[in-house]
Amino acid sequence: MKRQYLIINSVIFGVILGASGATWLAPTPSIKAPPGLASSPAPDRDPLQTRTNAAPLTTVTSATIPHLKPTVSRRVLTVHKNDTLQGLLTSAGVTPKNAYRAIAALSKKFKPRDLKIGQTLELSLKRLKITKPGKSRSKRATYTISRLSIDTDIENTALIERRPDGAYTAKINRRKLVTLDARREGTIDSSLYLAGRRAQVPSPILAKLIQIFSFDIDFQRDIQSGDQFAIMYEELSDEYGKKLGAGKILIAEIKLSGKPIRLYKYKSVKGDTDYYTAKGQSARKSLTLTPIDGARISSGYGRRRHPILGYTKMHRGVDFAAPRGTPVYAGGRGIIEVAGRNGAYGRYIRIRHNSTYKTAYGHLKGFARGIRKGRRVKQGQVIGYVGTTGRSTGPHLHYEILKNGRQMNPRRLNLPSGRKLRGKELARFQAARTTLDKRHAANPAPVPAGN
Ligand SMILES: [Zn+2]
Numbered sequence: 001m002k003r004q005y006l007i008i009n010s011v012i013f014g015v016i017l018g019a020s021g022a023t024w025l026a027p028t029p030s031i032k033a034p035p036g037l038a039s040s041p042a043p044d045r046d047p048l049q050t051r052t053n054a055a056p057l058t059t060v061t062s063a064t065i066p067h068l069k070p071t072v073s074r075r076v077l078t079v080h081k082n083d084t085l086q087g088l089l090t091s092a093g094v095t096p097k098n099a100y101r102a103i104a105a106l107s108k109k110f111k112p113r114d115l116k117i118g119q120t121l122e123l124s125l126k127r128l129k130i131t132k133p134g135k136s137r138s139k140r141a142t143y144t145i146s147r148l149s150i151d152t153d154i155e156n157t158a159l160i161e162r163r164p165d166g167a168y169t170a171k172i173n174r175r176k177l178v179t180l181d182a183r184r185e186g187t188i189d190s191s192l193y194l195a196g197r198r199a200q201v202p203s204p205i206l207a208k209l210i211q212i213f214s215f216d217i218d219f220q221r222d223i224q225s226g227d228q229f230a231i232m233y234e235e236l237s238d239e240y241g242k243k244l245g246a247g248k249i250l251i252a253e254i255k256l257s258g259k260p261i262r263l264y265k266y267k268s269v270k271g272d273t274d275y276y277t278a279k280g281q282s283a284r285k286s287l288t289l290t291p292i293d294g295a296r297i298s299s300g301y302g303r304r305r306h307p308i309l310g311y312t313k314m315h316r317g318v319d320f321a322a323p324r325g326t327p328v329y330a331g332g333r334g335i336i337e338v339a340g341r342n343g344a345y346g347r348y349i350r351i352r353h354n355s356t357y358k359t360a361y362g363h364l365k366g367f368a369r370g371i372r373k374g375r376r377v378k379q380g381q382v383i384g385y386v387g388t389t390g391r392s393t394g395p396h397l398h399y400e401i402l403k404n405g406r407q408m409n410p411r412r413l414n415l416p417s418g419r420k421l422r423g424k425e426l427a428r429f430q431a432a433r434t435t436l437d438k439r440h441a442a443n444p445a446p447v448p449a450g451n
Contacts, residue, residue: 085115181235206295308320339372357401368381
């Protein structure tokens with residue numbers, strides 16, 4: 001099926017090329033080829049077209065116009081799973097040697113291994129001069145790259161261009177971004193995720209919102225119907241008003257049982273960005289209560305198959321029900337002490353944070369790449385994925401906090417609060433916060449999302 005598509009495609013390609021070639025080489029009188037030519041092998045046949053033996057029009061074209069001028073064509077390629085840049089380029093017909101040189105030039109500005117699934121590449125290709133018959137027959141590699149661009153993120157495009165001498169120049173083009181403040185709010189009836197989606201909050205913003213509050217809120221057990229959220233975040237567009245995506249959260253608020261917690265984004269003099277209360281207290285703590293991609297936590301209502309247990313004498317941890325494969329984060333900075341099978345826990349990770357605290361993660365489907373005993377991890381780093389290994393009734397994360405080697409109730413966790421801004425830094429924060437509050441007030445509140 002795929003092969004057939006390819007062939008059809010190259011037939012069309014050949015036809016179009018022939019047509020434009022004909023226009024360029026108008027003096028050639030023999031556009032109407034003698035009937036016999038169609039079946040005889042063309043002397044200067046394009047290798048791309050050798051596969052399309054059955055297409056008389058194509059054959060006529062190459063027979064009629066023996067020396068096609070180099071032609072530029074454009075392609076847009078999408079990165080799929082397991083694709084490499086070299087593979088993508090050669091499958092588009094670029095010679096392996098040229099692809100290699102182009103990648104070497106590109107690598108100065110963009111690492112090909114940073115390519116992500118779904119990312120697109122824009123290619124301008126130049127057809128090589130047609131080779132003599134007998135050489136490189138039925139090879140599809142007949143192009144060199146004249147231009148290749150990849151949007152590396154919302155703002156930047158990595159670009160290589162071929163100079164007349166054949167060398168490539170690489171650069172990063174930076175787009176002019178227009179940032180607008182967007183406000184969204186909503187009332188939670190089953191899960192924060194659903195409420196957020198209903199209020200048209202982009203998924204990455206929702207995930208970030210949960211992460212910001214994960215030090216204080218257990219998103220499986222603390223959220224109740226009627227709780228509310230409100231956020232203001234950056235919405236990015238290009239200079240022509242085309243929406244490109246979401247930037248950072250500027251103000252985040254969650255109201256649990258009517259009690260609001262409001263946090264502000266602030267970049268310190270040193271340059272670290274974090275979220276602070278109006279008094280300048282960082283929301284970040286050494287351990288988190290929700291060590292999982294909270295946007296994917298299943299709602300606590302109407303669950304039948306597996307209870308979402310909290311901490312009891314019998315169950316010395318807390319469970320987070322989430323789809324298989326949901327990323328699990330390191331609850332805090334530390335060193336992996338165990339990563340392997342552990343009886344009823346199934347696939348299990350334990351992290352040592354300091355001489356007092358450890359955290360443990362059970363029933364995992366698998367571990368993230370590089371996670372093994374002795375490895376250092378950062379807070380929030382993905383260490384594994386939700387599964388149902390060991391003694392488990394359905395996909396969930398079993399999370400334990402251990403204090404001096406004994407499991408403890410995370411609700412009793414009384415960690416020192418995060419950084420407190422003081423002096424000049426506090427004054428600077430207060431000025432930034434006032435500006436954010438003004439922007440918030442100036443921005444019309446969104447129409448509440450209907451239920
Ligand atoms: Zn459990």
